[in-house]
Amino acid sequence: MAKEKKSALKEGKGVSVSEITNLSRIKTIKEKRKSKINTEALVASILNKNITALSRAITLVESKNLTHLEQANTIIKACLPHANKSIRIGITGVPGVGKSTFIETLGKHLTSKGKRIAILAIDPSSTLTKGSILGDKTRMEDLVKDANAYIRPSASGDSLGGVARKTRETIILCEAAGFDVIIIETVGVGQSETTVHSMVDFFLLLKLAGAGDELQGIKRGIIEMADAIAINKADGDNLKRAKLAKVEFNRALHLYPEKSFNWHPKVTICSALKNEGIDAIWELILEYVAITSKNNYFYEKRNEQNKFWLIQTIEEQLKSDFFNTPKIKKELENQLQLIETNQTTPFAAADYLLKI
Numbered sequence: 001m002a003k004e005k006k007s008a009l010k011e012g013k014g015v016s017v018s019e020i021t022n023l024s025r026i027k028t029i030k031e032k033r034k035s036k037i038n039t040e041a042l043v044a045s046i047l048n049k050n051i052t053a054l055s056r057a058i059t060l061v062e063s064k065n066l067t068h069l070e071q072a073n074t075i076i077k078a079c080l081p082h083a084n085k086s087i088r089i090g091i092t093g094v095p096g097v098g099k100s101t102f103i104e105t106l107g108k109h110l111t112s113k114g115k116r117i118a119i120l121a122i123d124p125s126s127t128l129t130k131g132s133i134l135g136d137k138t139r140m141e142d143l144v145k146d147a148n149a150y151i152r153p154s155a156s157g158d159s160l161g162g163v164a165r166k167t168r169e170t171i172i173l174c175e176a177a178g179f180d181v182i183i184i185e186t187v188g189v190g191q192s193e194t195t196v197h198s199m200v201d202f203f204l205l206l207k208l209a210g211a212g213d214e215l216q217g218i219k220r221g222i223i224e225m226a227d228a229i230a231i232n233k234a235d236g237d238n239l240k241r242a243k244l245a246k247v248e249f250n251r252a253l254h255l256y257p258e259k260s261f262n263w264h265p266k267v268t269i270c271s272a273l274k275n276e277g278i279d280a281i282w283e284l285i286l287e288y289v290a291i292t293s294k295n296n297y298f299y300e301k302r303n304e305q306n307k308f309w310l311i312q313t314i315e316e317q318l319k320s321d322f323f324n325t326p327k328i329k330k331e332l333e334n335q336l337q338l339i340e341t342n343q344t345t346p347f348a349a350a351d352y353l354l355k356i
Protein backbone atom coordinates (compact mmCIF):
# COMPACT_ATOMS: atom_id res chain seq x y z
CA MET A 1 0.00 0.00 0.00
CA ALA A 2 1.38 3.34 -1.04
CA LYS A 3 2.41 5.74 1.67
CA GLU A 4 0.17 8.47 0.29
CA LYS A 5 -2.87 6.19 0.45
CA LYS A 6 -2.17 5.37 4.10
CA SER A 7 -1.92 8.96 5.13
CA ALA A 8 -4.94 9.76 3.01
CA LEU A 9 -6.80 7.07 4.88
CA LYS A 10 -5.72 8.57 8.17
CA GLU A 11 -7.15 11.86 7.08
CA GLY A 12 -10.20 10.12 5.63
CA LYS A 13 -10.00 11.66 2.14
CA GLY A 14 -9.51 10.45 -1.41
CA VAL A 15 -9.98 6.76 -0.54
CA SER A 16 -12.85 4.54 -1.62
CA VAL A 17 -14.97 2.55 0.86
CA SER A 18 -13.69 -0.78 -0.47
CA GLU A 19 -10.11 0.37 -0.01
CA ILE A 20 -10.85 1.34 3.56
CA THR A 21 -12.45 -2.05 4.24
CA ASN A 22 -9.46 -3.75 2.68
CA LEU A 23 -7.05 -1.78 4.75
CA SER A 24 -8.83 -2.48 8.00
CA ARG A 25 -8.94 -6.18 7.12
CA ILE A 26 -5.19 -6.22 6.62
CA LYS A 27 -4.82 -4.35 9.89
CA THR A 28 -6.98 -6.90 11.77
CA ILE A 29 -5.03 -9.83 10.32
CA LYS A 30 -1.77 -8.15 11.32
CA GLU A 31 -3.07 -7.54 14.84
CA LYS A 32 -4.30 -11.09 15.11
CA ARG A 33 -0.91 -12.40 13.99
CA LYS A 34 0.78 -10.19 16.52
CA SER A 35 -1.43 -11.40 19.35
CA LYS A 36 -1.29 -15.03 18.24
CA ILE A 37 0.71 -16.86 20.80
CA ASN A 38 3.34 -19.22 19.61
CA THR A 39 2.74 -21.99 22.11
CA GLU A 40 5.84 -23.93 21.08
CA ALA A 41 8.07 -20.95 21.72
CA LEU A 42 6.31 -20.29 25.00
CA VAL A 43 6.87 -23.87 26.18
CA ALA A 44 10.54 -23.69 25.18
CA SER A 45 10.90 -20.48 27.20
CA ILE A 46 9.15 -22.01 30.21
CA LEU A 47 11.49 -24.99 30.11
CA ASN A 48 14.29 -22.44 29.91
CA LYS A 49 13.10 -21.06 33.25
CA ASN A 50 11.88 -17.83 31.74
CA ILE A 51 9.56 -16.19 34.28
CA THR A 52 7.83 -13.87 31.82
CA ALA A 53 6.88 -16.88 29.71
CA LEU A 54 5.67 -18.71 32.82
CA SER A 55 3.49 -15.76 33.83
CA ARG A 56 2.05 -15.53 30.31
CA ALA A 57 1.15 -19.22 30.35
CA ILE A 58 -0.49 -18.89 33.78
CA THR A 59 -2.51 -15.96 32.48
CA LEU A 60 -3.73 -18.22 29.66
CA VAL A 61 -4.69 -20.89 32.21
CA GLU A 62 -6.65 -18.30 34.16
CA SER A 63 -8.33 -16.79 31.11
CA LYS A 64 -12.00 -17.27 30.34
CA ASN A 65 -11.38 -16.96 26.60
CA LEU A 66 -11.81 -20.30 24.82
CA THR A 67 -8.86 -19.77 22.46
CA HIS A 68 -6.66 -19.00 25.44
CA LEU A 69 -7.84 -22.10 27.22
CA GLU A 70 -7.04 -24.24 24.18
CA GLN A 71 -3.58 -22.70 24.07
CA ALA A 72 -3.22 -23.32 27.79
CA ASN A 73 -4.10 -26.99 27.30
CA THR A 74 -1.48 -27.37 24.58
CA ILE A 75 1.13 -25.77 26.80
CA ILE A 76 0.24 -27.88 29.82
CA LYS A 77 0.39 -31.06 27.76
CA ALA A 78 3.84 -30.14 26.52
CA CYS A 79 4.97 -29.24 30.05
CA LEU A 80 3.61 -32.37 31.70
CA PRO A 81 6.62 -34.63 30.99
CA HIS A 82 8.79 -32.02 32.73
CA ALA A 83 6.54 -31.62 35.77
CA ASN A 84 6.22 -33.65 38.96
CA LYS A 85 9.70 -32.96 40.22
CA SER A 86 9.09 -30.53 43.03
CA ILE A 87 8.08 -30.85 46.65
CA ARG A 88 4.59 -29.41 47.02
CA ILE A 89 3.83 -27.93 50.41
CA GLY A 90 0.45 -26.68 51.61
CA ILE A 91 0.32 -24.10 54.40
CA THR A 92 -2.81 -23.12 56.23
CA GLY A 93 -3.79 -21.17 59.31
CA VAL A 94 -6.16 -18.42 60.34
CA PRO A 95 -5.49 -14.85 59.21
CA GLY A 96 -2.85 -13.26 61.43
CA VAL A 97 -1.18 -16.53 62.43
CA GLY A 98 1.85 -15.49 60.39
CA LYS A 99 1.55 -17.39 57.10
CA SER A 100 3.13 -14.68 54.94
CA THR A 101 5.90 -14.08 57.42
CA PHE A 102 6.51 -17.81 57.68
CA ILE A 103 6.55 -18.31 53.90
CA GLU A 104 8.89 -15.38 53.49
CA THR A 105 11.31 -16.75 56.10
CA LEU A 106 11.11 -20.31 54.81
CA GLY A 107 11.41 -19.02 51.26
CA LYS A 108 14.56 -17.06 52.01
CA HIS A 109 15.98 -20.07 53.84
CA LEU A 110 15.41 -22.19 50.74
CA THR A 111 16.68 -19.71 48.16
CA SER A 112 19.81 -19.27 50.27
CA LYS A 113 20.32 -22.99 49.78
CA GLY A 114 20.07 -22.49 46.02
CA LYS A 115 16.49 -23.73 45.73
CA ARG A 116 13.97 -22.07 43.45
CA ILE A 117 10.55 -21.67 45.00
CA ALA A 118 7.12 -20.77 43.67
CA ILE A 119 4.38 -19.49 45.94
CA LEU A 120 0.75 -19.84 44.95
CA ALA A 121 -2.44 -19.32 46.88
CA ILE A 122 -5.94 -20.64 47.06
CA ASP A 123 -8.19 -18.04 48.48
CA PRO A 124 -11.87 -18.91 48.60
CA SER A 125 -12.74 -15.32 49.44
CA SER A 126 -11.23 -14.21 46.14
CA THR A 127 -13.92 -16.15 44.31
CA LEU A 128 -16.38 -13.73 45.84
CA THR A 129 -14.45 -10.50 46.05
CA LYS A 130 -12.02 -11.06 43.18
CA GLY A 131 -9.30 -10.05 45.59
CA SER A 132 -6.62 -12.40 46.78
CA ILE A 133 -4.46 -13.20 49.76
CA LEU A 134 -1.25 -12.84 47.83
CA GLY A 135 -2.58 -9.89 45.91
CA ASP A 136 -0.74 -7.60 48.22
CA LYS A 137 2.75 -8.68 47.34
CA THR A 138 4.25 -6.26 49.82
CA ARG A 139 3.41 -8.89 52.41
CA MET A 140 6.50 -10.76 51.24
CA GLU A 141 8.74 -7.79 50.62
CA ASP A 142 12.11 -9.52 50.51
CA LEU A 143 11.00 -12.62 48.70
CA VAL A 144 9.41 -10.56 45.96
CA LYS A 145 12.87 -9.20 45.12
CA ASP A 146 14.48 -12.64 45.17
CA ALA A 147 15.24 -13.88 41.65
CA ASN A 148 14.80 -17.48 42.80
CA ALA A 149 11.31 -16.92 44.15
CA TYR A 150 8.13 -16.57 42.13
CA ILE A 151 4.96 -15.32 43.78
CA ARG A 152 1.64 -15.63 42.01
CA PRO A 153 -1.57 -14.38 43.63
CA SER A 154 -4.60 -16.61 43.82
CA ALA A 155 -6.62 -16.89 40.65
CA SER A 156 -10.11 -15.60 41.00
CA GLY A 157 -13.00 -17.62 39.72
CA ASP A 158 -16.64 -18.45 40.08
CA SER A 159 -16.08 -21.50 42.25
CA LEU A 160 -13.46 -22.99 44.51
CA GLY A 161 -13.32 -25.96 42.12
CA GLY A 162 -12.51 -23.66 39.23
CA VAL A 163 -9.80 -21.84 41.15
CA ALA A 164 -8.38 -25.15 42.33
CA ARG A 165 -8.16 -26.47 38.80
CA LYS A 166 -6.23 -23.39 37.70
CA THR A 167 -3.87 -23.80 40.63
CA ARG A 168 -3.31 -27.48 39.79
CA GLU A 169 -2.38 -26.51 36.26
CA THR A 170 -0.19 -23.68 37.50
CA ILE A 171 1.73 -26.21 39.63
CA ILE A 172 2.53 -28.16 36.45
CA LEU A 173 3.76 -25.03 34.70
CA CYS A 174 5.90 -23.99 37.68
CA GLU A 175 7.44 -27.46 37.87
CA ALA A 176 8.23 -27.39 34.17
CA ALA A 177 9.89 -24.03 34.80
CA GLY A 178 12.21 -25.83 37.19
CA PHE A 179 10.94 -24.76 40.60
CA ASP A 180 12.12 -27.14 43.31
CA VAL A 181 9.57 -26.26 45.95
CA ILE A 182 5.98 -25.12 45.44
CA ILE A 183 4.21 -23.59 48.41
CA ILE A 184 0.45 -23.21 48.33
CA GLU A 185 -1.03 -20.92 50.92
CA THR A 186 -4.63 -20.92 52.01
CA VAL A 187 -6.77 -19.52 54.77
CA GLY A 188 -8.89 -21.72 56.97
CA VAL A 189 -12.15 -20.92 55.26
CA GLY A 190 -14.71 -23.39 53.96
CA GLN A 191 -13.34 -26.22 51.89
CA SER A 192 -10.09 -24.49 50.97
CA GLU A 193 -7.92 -26.68 53.22
CA THR A 194 -9.31 -29.89 51.79
CA THR A 195 -8.70 -28.51 48.33
CA VAL A 196 -5.09 -27.61 49.05
CA HIS A 197 -4.52 -30.90 50.84
CA SER A 198 -5.61 -32.71 47.69
CA MET A 199 -2.82 -31.14 45.66
CA VAL A 200 0.21 -31.15 47.95
CA ASP A 201 2.68 -33.68 49.31
CA PHE A 202 3.02 -32.15 52.75
CA PHE A 203 0.40 -30.21 54.66
CA LEU A 204 1.46 -27.82 57.40
CA LEU A 205 -0.92 -26.21 59.86
CA LEU A 206 0.23 -23.01 61.53
CA LYS A 207 -1.21 -22.33 64.96
CA LEU A 208 -0.92 -19.84 67.75
CA ALA A 209 -0.52 -20.79 71.35
CA GLY A 210 -3.80 -20.10 73.06
CA ALA A 211 -4.74 -20.15 76.69
CA GLY A 212 -5.02 -23.89 77.21
CA ASP A 213 -7.59 -26.03 75.47
CA GLU A 214 -5.44 -26.09 72.38
CA LEU A 215 -7.63 -28.25 70.25
CA GLN A 216 -10.67 -26.09 70.72
CA GLY A 217 -11.77 -24.28 67.65
CA ILE A 218 -9.82 -26.44 65.23
CA LYS A 219 -11.79 -28.47 62.81
CA ARG A 220 -11.08 -32.13 63.44
CA GLY A 221 -10.61 -32.68 59.73
CA ILE A 222 -7.70 -30.28 59.61
CA ILE A 223 -5.85 -32.09 62.36
CA GLU A 224 -6.32 -35.30 60.43
CA MET A 225 -4.95 -33.72 57.28
CA ALA A 226 -1.92 -32.07 58.88
CA ASP A 227 1.46 -33.75 58.48
CA ALA A 228 2.86 -31.24 60.94
CA ILE A 229 1.60 -28.49 63.20
CA ALA A 230 3.88 -25.51 63.79
CA ILE A 231 3.05 -23.22 66.66
CA ASN A 232 4.19 -19.84 65.41
CA LYS A 233 5.14 -16.68 67.30
CA ALA A 234 7.11 -18.74 69.80
CA ASP A 235 9.17 -15.75 70.86
CA GLY A 236 9.37 -13.22 73.71
CA ASP A 237 6.66 -13.62 76.31
CA ASN A 238 4.92 -16.13 74.12
CA LEU A 239 7.69 -18.73 74.14
CA LYS A 240 6.59 -20.42 77.34
CA ARG A 241 2.99 -20.69 76.18
CA ALA A 242 4.10 -22.07 72.83
CA LYS A 243 6.10 -24.79 74.55
CA LEU A 244 3.10 -25.72 76.67
CA ALA A 245 0.89 -25.77 73.60
CA LYS A 246 3.32 -28.13 71.92
CA VAL A 247 3.00 -30.61 74.78
CA GLU A 248 -0.78 -30.39 74.62
CA PHE A 249 -0.94 -30.83 70.87
CA ASN A 250 1.39 -33.79 71.03
CA ARG A 251 -0.77 -35.40 73.68
CA ALA A 252 -3.90 -34.78 71.64
CA LEU A 253 -2.36 -36.01 68.41
CA HIS A 254 -1.48 -39.30 69.99
CA LEU A 255 -5.16 -39.98 70.32
CA TYR A 256 -5.31 -40.09 66.55
CA PRO A 257 -4.27 -43.32 64.89
CA GLU A 258 -0.86 -43.34 63.22
CA LYS A 259 -1.08 -42.64 59.52
CA SER A 260 -0.77 -45.76 57.44
CA PHE A 261 2.37 -44.61 55.73
CA ASN A 262 4.68 -44.64 58.71
CA TRP A 263 4.32 -41.03 59.72
CA HIS A 264 2.95 -39.54 62.89
CA PRO A 265 2.14 -35.82 62.58
CA LYS A 266 4.85 -33.77 64.27
CA VAL A 267 4.38 -30.69 66.42
CA THR A 268 7.02 -27.97 66.44
CA ILE A 269 7.34 -24.41 67.62
CA CYS A 270 8.82 -21.60 65.58
CA SER A 271 9.16 -17.88 65.21
CA ALA A 272 8.73 -16.82 61.62
CA LEU A 273 9.60 -13.27 62.60
CA LYS A 274 12.87 -14.19 64.30
CA ASN A 275 13.71 -17.03 61.93
CA GLU A 276 13.79 -19.60 64.70
CA GLY A 277 12.76 -23.18 64.12
CA ILE A 278 12.16 -22.65 60.41
CA ASP A 279 15.16 -24.70 59.27
CA ALA A 280 13.99 -27.50 61.58
CA ILE A 281 10.61 -27.50 59.84
CA TRP A 282 12.32 -27.77 56.46
CA GLU A 283 14.36 -30.71 57.78
CA LEU A 284 11.11 -32.28 58.96
CA ILE A 285 9.64 -31.92 55.48
CA LEU A 286 12.73 -33.54 53.98
CA GLU A 287 12.46 -36.38 56.48
CA TYR A 288 8.83 -36.88 55.46
CA VAL A 289 9.75 -36.92 51.77
CA ALA A 290 12.57 -39.42 52.44
CA ILE A 291 10.33 -41.80 54.43
CA THR A 292 7.37 -41.63 52.08
CA SER A 293 9.52 -41.91 48.96
CA LYS A 294 11.13 -45.01 50.38
CA ASN A 295 7.83 -46.71 51.14
CA ASN A 296 6.33 -45.38 47.90
CA TYR A 297 3.52 -43.49 49.63
CA PHE A 298 4.77 -40.22 48.13
CA TYR A 299 4.03 -41.47 44.60
CA GLU A 300 0.87 -43.36 45.53
CA LYS A 301 -0.54 -40.19 47.05
CA ARG A 302 0.18 -38.19 43.89
CA ASN A 303 -1.52 -40.90 41.84
CA GLU A 304 -4.54 -40.83 44.10
CA GLN A 305 -4.63 -37.06 43.84
CA ASN A 306 -4.58 -37.26 40.05
CA LYS A 307 -7.48 -39.70 40.06
CA PHE A 308 -9.38 -37.49 42.48
CA TRP A 309 -8.83 -34.50 40.20
CA LEU A 310 -10.03 -36.41 37.18
CA ILE A 311 -13.36 -37.10 38.87
CA GLN A 312 -13.49 -33.61 40.33
CA THR A 313 -12.93 -32.01 36.92
CA ILE A 314 -15.63 -34.11 35.30
CA GLU A 315 -18.07 -33.18 38.06
CA GLU A 316 -17.25 -29.48 37.70
CA GLN A 317 -17.60 -29.61 33.94
CA LEU A 318 -20.89 -31.48 34.02
CA LYS A 319 -22.27 -29.09 36.57
CA SER A 320 -21.19 -26.04 34.64
CA ASP A 321 -22.50 -27.43 31.32
CA PHE A 322 -25.82 -28.26 32.96
CA PHE A 323 -26.40 -24.89 34.59
CA ASN A 324 -25.27 -22.98 31.53
CA THR A 325 -27.73 -24.66 29.16
CA PRO A 326 -30.23 -21.91 28.19
CA LYS A 327 -33.21 -24.25 28.53
CA ILE A 328 -32.14 -25.32 32.02
CA LYS A 329 -31.56 -21.72 33.05
CA LYS A 330 -35.16 -20.90 32.09
CA GLU A 331 -36.73 -24.04 33.50
CA LEU A 332 -34.77 -23.74 36.73
CA GLU A 333 -36.38 -20.36 37.30
CA ASN A 334 -39.82 -21.91 36.79
CA GLN A 335 -39.10 -24.83 39.08
CA LEU A 336 -37.79 -22.51 41.79
CA GLN A 337 -41.04 -20.60 41.67
CA LEU A 338 -43.05 -23.80 41.85
CA ILE A 339 -41.07 -24.77 44.94
CA GLU A 340 -41.74 -21.39 46.51
CA THR A 341 -45.47 -21.80 46.02
CA ASN A 342 -45.37 -25.38 47.24
CA GLN A 343 -46.46 -26.81 43.93
CA THR A 344 -43.58 -29.23 43.65
CA THR A 345 -40.88 -30.79 45.79
CA PRO A 346 -37.13 -30.18 45.32
CA PHE A 347 -36.73 -33.83 44.33
CA ALA A 348 -39.47 -33.79 41.73
CA ALA A 349 -38.10 -30.52 40.35
CA ALA A 350 -34.56 -31.93 40.18
CA ASP A 351 -35.86 -35.05 38.50
CA TYR A 352 -37.71 -32.98 35.93
CA LEU A 353 -34.70 -30.74 35.19
CA LEU A 354 -32.28 -33.63 34.89
CA LYS A 355 -34.54 -35.31 32.37
CA ILE A 356 -34.93 -32.29 30.09
Ligand code: GDP
Nearest residue numbers: 094095096097098099100101232233271272273
Ligand atom coordinates in the same frame (compact mmCIF):
# COMPACT_ATOMS: atom_id res chain seq x y z
P1 GDP B 1 -1.07 -14.09 57.91
O1 GDP B 1 -2.32 -13.29 57.88
O2 GDP B 1 -1.31 -15.46 58.46
O3 GDP B 1 -0.36 -14.12 56.58
O4 GDP B 1 -0.07 -13.38 58.96
P2 GDP B 1 1.13 -12.36 58.72
O5 GDP B 1 2.34 -13.07 58.25
O6 GDP B 1 0.64 -11.22 57.92
O7 GDP B 1 1.42 -11.90 60.23
C1 GDP B 1 0.49 -11.24 61.01
C2 GDP B 1 1.23 -10.43 62.08
O8 GDP B 1 1.91 -11.32 62.94
C3 GDP B 1 2.27 -9.49 61.52
O9 GDP B 1 2.23 -8.29 62.23
C4 GDP B 1 3.57 -10.23 61.73
O10 GDP B 1 4.67 -9.35 61.88
C5 GDP B 1 3.31 -10.98 63.01
N1 GDP B 1 4.10 -12.21 63.11
C6 GDP B 1 4.22 -13.16 62.17
N2 GDP B 1 5.05 -14.13 62.59
C7 GDP B 1 5.45 -13.80 63.84
C8 GDP B 1 6.31 -14.40 64.82
O11 GDP B 1 6.90 -15.46 64.62
N3 GDP B 1 6.45 -13.76 66.00
C9 GDP B 1 5.83 -12.57 66.27
N4 GDP B 1 6.03 -12.01 67.45
N5 GDP B 1 5.02 -11.96 65.38
C10 GDP B 1 4.83 -12.55 64.17
